[in-house]
Amino acid sequence: MTSSPHYIPQSDPPLPPWETLPTMYDLPSDNPEEPGLPDDFHFLQPLLLYLTFQPINWNSELVYSAADLNLYYDLQHPLWYKRPDWFGVVGVEKLYKGQDLRLSYVTWQEPANPFVVVELLSPGTEDEDLGTRRESAADKPPSKWEVYERILRIPYYVVFSRYTNELRAFQLVGGHYEPMNLTDGYLLMPEIDLSLGLWQGSFRDIERLWLRWFTLTGELILAPTEEAAAATERAMIAEQEAAQAKRKVEQLAERLRQLGVNPDELDELL
Numbered sequence: 001m002t003s004s005p006h007y008i009p010q011s012d013p014p015l016p017p018w019e020t021l022p023t024m025y026d027l028p029s030d031n032p033e034e035p036g037l038p039d040d041f042h043f044l045q046p047l048l049l050y051l052t053f054q055p056i057n058w059n060s061e062l063v064y065s066a067a068d069l070n071l072y073y074d075l076q077h078p079l080w081y082k083r084p085d086w087f088g089v090v091g092v093e094k095l096y097k098g099q100d101l102r103l104s105y106v107t108w109q110e111p112a113n114p115f116v117v118v119e120l121l122s123p124g125t126e127d128e129d130l131g132t133r134r135e136s137a138a139d140k141p142p143s144k145w146e147v148y149e150r151i152l153r154i155p156y157y158v159v160f161s162r163y164t165n166e167l168r169a170f171q172l173v174g175g176h177y178e179p180m181n182l183t184d185g186y187l188l189m190p191e192i193d194l195s196l197g198l199w200q201g202s203f204r205d206i207e208r209l210w211l212r213w214f215t216l217t218g219e220l221i222l223a224p225t226e227e228a229a230a231a232t233e234r235a236m237i238a239e240q241e242a243a244q245a246k247r248k249v250e251q252l253a254e255r256l257r258q259l260g261v262n263p264d265e266l267d268e269l270l
Contacts, residue, residue, distance in 0.1 A: 041162050042068075042120055045211060046086040048203050049118060051223035052213040053088045055192035064092045070104040071114070073151050080141045087114040087154075090192060113152045116189065116196075118211070119144065121161040129159055130168075149177050156180075156189060158196060160211045167198055167211065186218060194221070 046067030053065045065088040070081040081104070089105075091112045096102050107113055119129045128143045148154045149172065157177060158169045169187045170177035180187055186195035195214045203210055203223075213221040220226075253263040 042085060044204055044206065045120055045160075045162070046118070048210055048212050048223065049086045049088075052221040053194075054213070054221050055090055055194055056215065057193045058090050062091055062093060064089045064094050066102070066105065069102065072104060072106045072108075073147050075108050077141070082144050082147050084114070084117045084144075085120045086118040088116045089114050107152060114154050115192065116156040116158065117148055117154050118158045118160065121159055121163070145177075150175075155191070156187075158187065158211075162208075165198070165209050169196070184218065186214060186216075188216060190216065 050065050050067060053063065054060065055063055065086065067086045068083055069087075070083055071087065072078065072081045074080050087105075089110075089112055092110055105114075121129055128145065130145065142151070145157075148157050149170075153172055153175070155172050156169065157172075158167070160167050167182075167187075169180040171180050172178075182197075183195075186197040188195045193216055195216050195218065196211065197214050197218070199210050199212050199214075199220070201207070201210065215221065256263045
């Protein structure tokens with residue numbers, strides 16, 4: 001005699017995975033060796049800075065910028081590097097020695113150090129980015145703040161938090177960083193005829209507050225796609241204005257005809 005299978009009744013169905021499994025907030029995309037978070041914002045924000053970094057008083061062929069690229073800074077420790085979220089250089093060709101895309105930025109092989117660095121604050125990197133963590137041991141790499149201020153002497157250092165929308169900047173004065181004040185909402189950098197500021201708008205179809213480049217007078221430096229859109233808009237406006245002018249001419253001609261004047265004969269009468 002065989003016994004029938006024994007089933008355990010299940011009164012409650014299992015919850016769907018989106019209610020039980022970890023979310024993106026529980027599983028951040030961090031690397032134990034790199035505490036910064038390479039999230040969407042860390043891709044899009046540096047891209048906007050890259051596209052709009054166009055110093056007006058410099059030949060565009062001698063302007064270089066990069067995002068998330070290893071920056072080597074110490075001849076005594078050639079393997080030590082920092083990886084800024086974005087940095088810009090003037091007086092340097094876009095290609096290394098005019099020939100090849102860079103694998104990294106090696107300062108002792110380049111004609112100039114970065115002119116401006118931007119770091120996007122993350123919970124794991126804030127202490128180092130703001131200089132509150134400093135290494136004292138000789139065999140330990142210095143913090144980003146120390147490298148930018150003391151070793152590379154980068155003129156402008158900017159930090160921005162997407163969590164608080166707080167923008168802070170520091171200018172190298174007398175060998176150390178001093179906080180910068182905003183001028184009408186912008187960080188002025190007269191050496192390159194540019195300013196840096198916050199802009200509420202849509203970039204890559206994402207509406208939020210972005211950090212981007214402006215002229216010294218606060219005019220937007222347009223990215224290529226924005227320039228194309230602006231050119232299209234100008235062409236549409238010109239076409240509309242031409243159509244309106246044509247309609248006005250036609251209306252005037254019709255009015256003249258109603259008054260018994262042939263508009264085609266006006267030139268002869270004049």
